[in-house]
Amino acid sequence: MDKTSKYVLFVMGVSGSGKSTIGKLLATALDYPFFDGDNFHPDYNIKKMASGKPLNDKDRYEWLLTLNELAKNHVAKGAVIACSALKESYRDLLQKNIDxxxxxxxxxxSFEEVLERLQERKGHYMPQELLQSQFEALSPPKNAIVVDIKEQPQKIVDTILIALEK
Incomplete structure (x- = not known):
C-alpha cells in the first residue's frame, strides 16, 4: 500500500470472526478512524436478529448503502470499517463509486472456531443460532487479504499490514 495513498479497509467475515477487534487494532496501526458496521444497522435489523431471524438481502440493502456513504466520506483520509460483507453483491454496494x-x-x-467464540461472547444482539445462516450466505471474496482467525490478534494485524505494503 502506497504510504501517501489512503484506503477504506473493510474487515469482513461472519459474526464472531473478530472484525471489531482486528478492525480497531488495524485502525490504530494505520492512524485511520474505525467504524463498526453493526452500529449502523437500523433498529428493525437489530430487532430481527435479536429475535433469532436472519437478515435477508432486502434487510441489508439500506445498511450497505449507509456504509458505502460512510466509506465515500472517508476515502481521502482512510478508514477501517468492520462489516460482514458476506456476498459479492454486498461488496459491490459497499465499494460503489470508490472501488x-x-x-x-x-x-x-471454521464454523466450529467461530461458534466457540460466539459461545463466550456476551452482550451482543447477534445470537449464535444465526451463525449457520451467515456461513450459508458467505461467498468468500476473490480479491482480499485472507487471514486465519486462529492467530493472535496482533499477529493477524501484522500479517495484514505486511500484505497491504505489497
Missing part, C-alpha cells in the same frame, strides 16, 4: 480505493480483509475461520 479503486477499497481493500477487503477477510477473517477466515
Amino acid at each position: 479503486t480505493k477499497v481493500h477487503y480483509i477477510y477473517l477466515k475461520g
